[in-house]
Amino acid sequence: MIDGFIALYIFALAAILGFEIIRKVPVILHTPLMSGSNFIHGIVLVGAMIALGHADTTLEKVFGFIAVFLGAGNAAGGYVVTERMLEMFKPRQKKQDDDGAGS
Amino acid sequence: MMETIQAYLPSLIKASYFLAAILFITGLRRMSAPGTARGGIVWAGWGMLIATVATFLLPDMHNMVLIIAALVSSTVLAWVSGKKVAMTDMPQMVALYNGMGGGSAAFIGAMALFNAVDHLGGCTAGTIVDTATAHDCLSGVSMVFAIAGVFIGAIALSGSLIAFGKLQGWIDKRYVFPGQHFFNGLVALGTIGLGVYLTQDLNANYIWFFFGLSLLLGILMTLPIGGADMPVVISLYNAFTGLAVSFEGFVLQNEAMIIAGMLVGAAGTLLTQEMAKAMNRSLASVLFGSMGGSGGKAIEGEMKEIQAQDAAIQMAYADRVIVIPGYGMAVAQAQHKLWEMTEMLLDKGVDVKFAIHPVAGRMPGHMNVLLAEAGVPYDLIEDMEDINGQFAQTDVALVIGANDVVNPVAKTDPESPIYGMPILNVDEAKNSIVIKRGKGTGFAGIQNALFFADHNKMLYGDAQEAIAKLIQGLKAL
Numbered sequence: 001m002i003d004g005f006i007a008l009y010i011f012a013l014a015a016i017l018g019f020e021i022i023r024k025v026p027v028i029l030h031t032p033l034m035s036g037s038n039f040i041h042g043i044v045l046v047g048a049m050i051a052l053g054h055a056d057t058t059l060e061k062v063f064g065f066i067a068v069f070l071g072a073g074n075a076a077g078g079y080v081v082t083e084r085m086l087e088m089f090k091p092r093q094k095k096q097d098d099d100g101a102g103s
Numbered sequence: 104m105m106e107t108i109q110a111y112l113p114s115l116i117k118a119s120y121f122l123a124a125i126l127f128i129t130g131l132r133r134m135s136a137p138g139t140a141r142g143g144i145v146w147a148g149w150g151m152l153i154a155t156v157a158t159f160l161l162p163d164m165h166n167m168v169l170i171i172a173a174l175v176s177s178t179v180l181a182w183v184s185g186k187k188v189a190m191t192d193m194p195q196m197v198a199l200y201n202g203m204g205g206g207s208a209a210f211i212g213a214m215a216l217f218n219a220v221d222h223l224g225g226c227t228a229g230t231i232v233d234t235a236t237a238h239d240c241l242s243g244v245s246m247v248f249a250i251a252g253v254f255i256g257a258i259a260l261s262g263s264l265i266a267f268g269k270l271q272g273w274i275d276k277r278y279v280f281p282g283q284h285f286f287n288g289l290v291a292l293g294t295i296g297l298g299v300y301l302t303q304d305l306n307a308n309y310i311w312f313f314f315g316l317s318l319l320l321g322i323l324m325t326l327p328i329g330g331a332d333m334p335v336v337i338s339l340y341n342a343f344t345g346l347a348v349s350f351e352g353f354v355l356q357n358e359a360m361i362i363a364g365m366l367v368g369a370a371g372t373l374l375t376q377e378m379a380k381a382m383n384r385s386l387a388s389v390l391f392g393s394m395g396g397s398g399g400k401a402i403e404g405e406m407k408e409i410q411a412q413d414a415a416i417q418m419a420y421a422d423r424v425i426v427i428p429g430y431g432m433a434v435a436q437a438q439h440k441l442w443e444m445t446e447m448l449l450d451k452g453v454d455v456k457f458a459i460h461p462v463a464g465r466m467p468g469h470m471n472v473l474l475a476e477a478g479v480p481y482d483l484i485e486d487m488e489d490i491n492g493q494f495a496q497t498d499v500a501l502v503i504g505a506n507d508v509v510n511p512v513a514k515t516d517p518e519s520p521i522y523g524m525p526i527l528n529v530d531e532a533k534n535s536i537v538i539k540r541g542k543g544t545g546f547a548g549i550q551n552a553l554f555f556a557d558h559n560k561m562l563y564g565d566a567q568e569a570i571a572k573l574i575q576g577l578k579a580l
Contacts, residue, residue, distance in 0.1 A: 002353065002356055002358070002361070003244075004244045007353050007361065010358070010361050010365070011349065011361070014349075014361070014362045014364075014365035014366045015365050015366075015368065015369035016369070017128060017366060017369070018131075018366040018367065018368065018369030018371075018373070019369050019373050021128075021131050021132050021135055021366075021370060022135065022369075022370040022373045022374055024135075025135045026137065026486065028459070028468055028481060028484065028486070029134070029135060029136075029137060029140060029468060029471075030374065030377075030378070030461075030468035031194070031197075031469050031472050032134065032468065033131075033135060033374065033468075034197060034337070034338055034371070034374060035193070035197050036130070036131065036134045036143065036144055037345070037366075037367040037370050037371055037374075038197050038200055038201045038341050038344075038367075039144065039148075039151075039200075040130070040131060040147055040345075040363050040366065041201075041204050041341075041344050041345045041363060041367045042151060042200075042204055043127070043151065043154060043348065043352075043359055043360050043363040043364070044204050044207045044208050044211070044344075044347075044348040044351070044360065044364070045151075045155060045174075045207070046120075046155060046158045046357060046359060047207075047208070047211050047348070047351050047352060047355045047357055048207050048210070048211055049158045049159075049164075049170055049174070050158060050164075050355050050357065051211045051214050051215070052166050052169060053161065053163075053164035053166060053167075054163070054164070054165065055165070055166055055214065057221065059217060060214050060217060060218065061166060061169060063213060063214045064166065064169070064210070064214060065172075065173045066173075066206070066207075066210050067206075067207045067210035067211050067214070068169075068170055068173035068174055068177070068207075069173040069174075069176065069177040070177070070204065070206040070210065070260075071177075071203070071204065071207035072173065072174045072177035072178045072181065073177045073178075073180065073181040073200060073203040074181075074200050074204030074207060074344075075151055075155075075181075075204075076177065076178040076181040076185070077181035077182070077184065077196065077200035077203070078197075078200045078201075079144065079148050079151070079185075080181070080182055080185030080186055081185045081188070081193060081196050081197060081200065082134075082144045083144050083145075083148075084185070084186070084193075085190075085193065085472050086134070086140045086141045086143070086144050087141065088472065088475035088476045
């Protein structure tokens, strides 16, 4: 059971961690990082599944369905987009290294 | 055997959530360095998969058909749209997926509140019941978090959708009317007031009303914001969604949600501040001020045109060239042609660098992503602080569809709305060439003194076509 104060500790520690991780990030990674953090809050999907899994009334089922639908979109879309962006961050290729040696 | 598994299942599920949280943290950490970034998203992806599978194993889960239907249909839709979208449209896709997450959190919160209304008679005030298992009563603290999550999540949902519409070009105007800030302020106060009232008197009609008002507030907040400020706004809503997810995680007593949500909430807030700082704007002025229009002195002089052939010669015989890409390059999808041209220059022994302004394009790092897509090695790409001192020793600065970020009035004209914004010192280069579609002003609607400078030449045309002509010119040499 997580009570208010335990939650406060978790909130604070996670927040400090978030600040520290982002603090020294090169501009080059800002967009992928925003996209990546966008994917991470896709964990809301788990909450939506739990909520729909315990829904009784029709209203709750409708809301739960929407929540799972939206949450899954956040997670899946966030992953694909981030993965595509980061796919491009390959180190300079060997061939170019050789060519570029003279310049 | 089955019984043993049953007995350990709750711990196994908890352990899975723990593992997911750790994978998210390490994943985000890896994503923050270029070398490990690619692996970071994969780590985080495993965390998501583990947490999702574990959730299916939770005891007392009903509506499995509904869950799987929503999960599979949405995953397929998002996966396909995410794969298909062009790299230049990434910012609005991030806005869209982010809005979905915020919406999900808001609906979860609303469900918890409706459920609490249904069981209001059976609950004594202040009792704490595990909502994930009993799901009947809300403690006071949980109720406050549920309400706050609905509020923030709904704003992130409707606000992100407006941002998506603006970047997609569906909503092309800024909607401004007299007394707008006052009106928006009233709506905000009214919504928060209703939220506070809900903690005292939870009732279904008011929950609907509260949800609706929060959505409306997100729309009202975002409509007056200009396109140039959209990246900051998307980043802000990203942080909002993180917070909302964290709050609803408390309501559902789910540690993975609390940690991942708050991690993003904090990281997103810092990212938002950095972006606003790079534009020399405070977050308040982005949200409540409005940029653009007429401010600043008129500029005397004439823009001088150059032909592609001459521009190609000038670059081919230069020692140093700095390329400054902007949104014009993104719209024209000119990054591949640009790299082709750059390789030709490199072959001729020209020292070519790319200078990226922190807010070039529609999002910080947008240009880096596009250049990386075209195969430009990232050690040729320099941040503003690193390259600004080098312009004075540069023979040709080639500006491709960038405008406000190279406008020297930001340094010289205190009346200009962009005064004080850090810019790339293209005006210090020995020569500069600006590829631009027409003679109009940029996103902020401000005249650019660089275009009128003596050592500057304009190469009119779409970025893609203009660079194609430059390549032809280089081949002809």
